[in-house]
Amino acid sequence: MVHNRYIIISNIMLIILLLIGFTLIELSSVQQYNTIVDQKIESDLYQTALTIESDLENSASVQLAVASYMAKDDTVRHWLENERYASTAAIIHYLAEKSKAFGYDRAFIISEESRDFYYDRGFLRRMNPNDPRDRWYDLFTRSGITSHVLINLDESNDYALSIFTDCRVEDKQGKLLGIIGIGKNLAPLWEIFDEKEKVLGQKIYITPVGEIRTSLNTSIGHYVLHEDLMEKLDIDEDLLENSTTGGTFSTIGNQRIFIKRIERFGWNIIVTQPDVSLIDTLLASFRTNSVYVVMLSVLLVLMSVLGMRRINRKLHQLENIDSQTGIPNQLLFSDQFKALNASEFLNPCSFFTLTVDDLDSISEDLGIAYQNAILNIVSDELMKITDQHGIIGRWERREYIGWLDMSPDNAYKLLLRLNLRLSERDKKIPIQVSIGITNARNNRNLPILAMQAERAMYRSIRNGSGLCTIYDPEIDGIVSIIAAD
Incomplete structure (x- = not known):
């Protein structure tokens, strides 16, 4: 007993x-997992903001260049100098011609002397300094800047939300004659933002910073005024006003928020995503x-x-998951490779290594944060395309390794999609990877497979970026080098 x-x-x-x-x-x-999740959320928010900034910069920069060209056109300057005697039909025809030629929704001109507002279809109205709608004109002309970009309603197009670029027109002595500009409907860009929100589970907002950019006094779609955004997100105004071009992360309630300023246009990009916590769920369980x-x-x-x-x-898994990318490191990958069933090596299978091209130069030019963002993008896309087809892992600082349950030819077709998807993720700095593939059938020797795949990969690197090389172990040589993009 x-x-x-x-x-x-x-x-x-x-x-x-x-x-x-x-x-x-x-x-x-769970705390470790929460850290990884938090880093992933920050990476996703940063990448979304970076992509939006790139889209806006590319669109607005081209639009601004066209408006600047029109502002320097002698035809425009001559018409404004002789407005009293000049033909209004001539300037309307000019605006319609440029609008059609450059593919924009609207082209317009405003005379400083008469304050008459013409657009590509005729006379719109006379600007009124006491009308809140026209406040932006006086703010802009008094600011001394030569051009600016703003979001406003297009009165001549059923008040469609549009992005406008305005440029000063001056005579040869520097006297203000008026402004000229072009507008583009924001609906297509808004559709892109809506798709990003749907796919990523995020919310995207653009808010103005500064007096000149506040001619639109209401929030529409993704364009949200400060006071509305403060109420919607319970965010402090100082956080919006003191935003930086590098971006700021913040947590408010159960939301992770990233705020990034586009200094050139005077806008803030705000991207939000629900925060994730497992502590309460674990304790309740x-x-x-x-x-x-x-x-x-x-x-x-x-x-x-x-x-x-x-x-x-x-x-063991948690200790050997790469904290930056969330995929197995070399040790955990080796364990997973050993755990593969022997019968799987009797069927067609392949082994690959890949590396991110020009990673050091990108890091030197854009910084370590951008380098890490690129590694996260590559890891994310690699996990997506290889899901259910094998195992992957980090091999070196910039290298990845993997085993796929398919022949080298089919592995090439699968990994071809990686460079295609990477090229779509970041238009500013194209991301490419060099790939090496070897046949793994009847071969469970990891060091040998890694050596063969690396030989093929280094051949890809020597022959140019974004290439895929297949190594044939039966002839101990390179079978083919194929452009992977």
Whole structure:
């Protein structure tokens, strides 16, 4: 009886110790996971803002260049200098011609002398300094700047939300004659933003910063005024006013927020995404399961060994998941490779390595944050295209490695999509990878496979960026070099 009592007591103590240890380990694991999730959320927010900035910069820069060209046209200057005697039909025809030639929705001109507003279809109205709609004109002309970009309603096109670029027109002595500009409907760009929100689970806003950009006094679509954004997100005004071009992360409630300023246009890009936390869910689960644990104490003792093994495996995985990209490192990949069933090597299969081209030069030009963002993009796209087809891992700082359950030719077709998807992710700095593939059928020797694939990869690098090279181990040589983009 005494012996049995000691066994029962020791089992209960063991259960308690296991529960305490398991709880602490799980809490630590969740905290680590939360860190990884937080880094992933920040990376996603940053990349979305960067993409939006690039889209806006590209669109507005071309539009601004066209408006600047029109502002320097002698035809425009001559008409404004002789407006009283000049033909209005001539300037309307000029605006219509340029609008059609450059593919914009609207072209317009405003005379400083008469304050008459003409557009590519005729006379719109006379500007009124006491009309809030026309406040932007006086703010712009008094500012001394030669051009600017703003979002406003197009009165001549059913008040469609549009992006306008305005440029000063001056005579040869620098006297202001008026302004000329062009407008483009924002609906196509808004559709792109809507698609990003749907796919990424994010919210995208653009808000003006500065007096000149506030001619639109209402929030429409993704364009949101400060006061509306402060109410919607419960965000502090100082956070909006003190934004930087590098961007600022913030957490408000259950939302992660990234604010990035486009200094050139005086806009803030705000991207939000729900934050993720597992602590409360874990604690609630433990409270519920504790009753069953006590009732099944004997069963838990028998299962303790299995539980410890599970913990060890989970810890091993967590310790060997790359904290930056969220994919297995070299050690964990080696374990996963060894765990593959031998029968899988009897069927067509392949092994690959790839590296990000020009990563050092990108890091030197744009900084380590942009380099990390590129690595996250490559990892994210690589995980997507290889999902259900094999295993992947980080091999070196910039290299990736993987095993696929398909022939080298089919592996090439699959990995071809990687460069295509990467080229669509970042238009500002094209991302390319060089790839090496080898046949892994009947070969479970990881070092040899890695060496063969690396030989092919380095051949790709030597022959130019964005290439894919296939190595044939049966002839111990390179079979083919194929452009991967």
